[in-house]
Amino acid sequence: MAVTLDTLRKMKQAGQRIASLTAYDYSFARLLEAAAVDVVLVGDSLGNVIQGQATTVPVTLDEMVYHTRCVARGLERALLLADLPFMSYQESPQQALRSAGRLMKEGLAHMVKLEGGAAMAPTVEFLVERGVPVCGHLGLTPQSVHQLGGYKVQGRGEAAAQRLRDDALALQQAGAALLVLEAVPRALAAQLTRDLAIPTIGIGAGVDCDGQVLVLQDALGMNPTPARFVRNFLAGHDDLGAAIAAYVQAVKDGSFPAAEHGYD
Numbered sequence: 001m002a003v004t005l006d007t008l009r010k011m012k013q014a015g016q017r018i019a020s021l022t023a024y025d026y027s028f029a030r031l032l033e034a035a036a037v038d039v040v041l042v043g044d045s046l047g048n049v050i051q052g053q054a055t056t057v058p059v060t061l062d063e064m065v066y067h068t069r070c071v072a073r074g075l076e077r078a079l080l081l082a083d084l085p086f087m088s089y090q091e092s093p094q095q096a097l098r099s100a101g102r103l104m105k106e107g108l109a110h111m112v113k114l115e116g117g118a119a120m121a122p123t124v125e126f127l128v129e130r131g132v133p134v135c136g137h138l139g140l141t142p143q144s145v146h147q148l149g150g151y152k153v154q155g156r157g158e159a160a161a162q163r164l165r166d167d168a169l170a171l172q173q174a175g176a177a178l179l180v181l182e183a184v185p186r187a188l189a190a191q192l193t194r195d196l197a198i199p200t201i202g203i204g205a206g207v208d209c210d211g212q213v214l215v216l217q218d219a220l221g222m223n224p225t226p227a228r229f230v231r232n233f234l235a236g237h238d239d240l241g242a243a244i245a246a247y248v249q250a251v252k253d254g255s256f257p258a259a260e261h262g263y264d
């Protein structure tokens, strides 16, 4: 049975963890599908791992559409989530709707993800009211790297934690159906996950999120300078399919992430 927004909601309620990985092409999409990955994300991290760029900032909407369409051809059950790239949605709700429309009509995405908090809530509401499922992304938002001053943990300290809580509630209130939490302290992510009705997907946010996501190349040991939250799942496995199945299993049984993959 296909994974839908309703499936994810019910998984949260039942305490079943959501396994997500990125993919950028048909061949890997098939491998993820075979391993029963629940949510396949065509991330703008393709700027880093496909194009070799330093950040996600230069990634274009045309590039996202192309990779999303490639991935779509390899999927059957998984929910296909695609990132809106930098400056394809920040200008106005109308711009966001046009960009999301391309990811869904040409890329065949089921849902789009955008970075940002309360300031993006009117855009989220505009999309959701017009039939576009939206996933939020809070904490370390890589499109803002030049503003954040690097890839650093977010939400440390009471003021920053309160801002993150307010942002999360604003996104949920606006109709977001899913929320990625990146590089935030474990206790804060746990609290957000408890307080929100919508599922949270963590990356460097501890084991208490409703699901986990990693960049595929990171999970396959291809990152020479991995962040703390990365584990190489290819180690000890004979092929890519077994490595991806091990990731799904570790997310489902709560053995990944371990304490060493998170931030206090």
Ligand SMILES: Nc1nc(=O)c2c([nH]1)NC[C@@H]1CN(c3ccc(C(=O)N[C@@H](CCC(=O)O)C(=O)O)cc3)CN21
Residues within 6 Å of the ligand: 045, 048, 049, 056, 140, 142, 151, 152, 153, 183, 215, 217, 218, 223, 226, 227, 228, 229
């Ligand atoms: N291959 C890849 N994996 C990713 O997870 C990823 C991308 N690319 N591109 C876009 C962003 C950038 N991301 C990053 C990159 C580096 C760190 C990192 O090295 N963090 C350090 C310091 C954290 C701190 O103490 O403040 C770490 O050790 O985790 C985190 C997230 C996450 N995203």
Ligand SMILES: CC(C)C(=O)C(=O)O
Residues within 6 Å of the ligand: 022, 041, 042, 043, 044, 045, 046, 083, 137, 180, 182, 203, 213, 214, 215
């Ligand atoms: C790391 C995930 C959450 C992402 O946004 C991406 O791959 O672009």
Ligand SMILES: [Mg+2]
Residues within 6 Å of the ligand: 043, 044, 045, 056, 083, 142
């Ligand atoms: Mg992204």
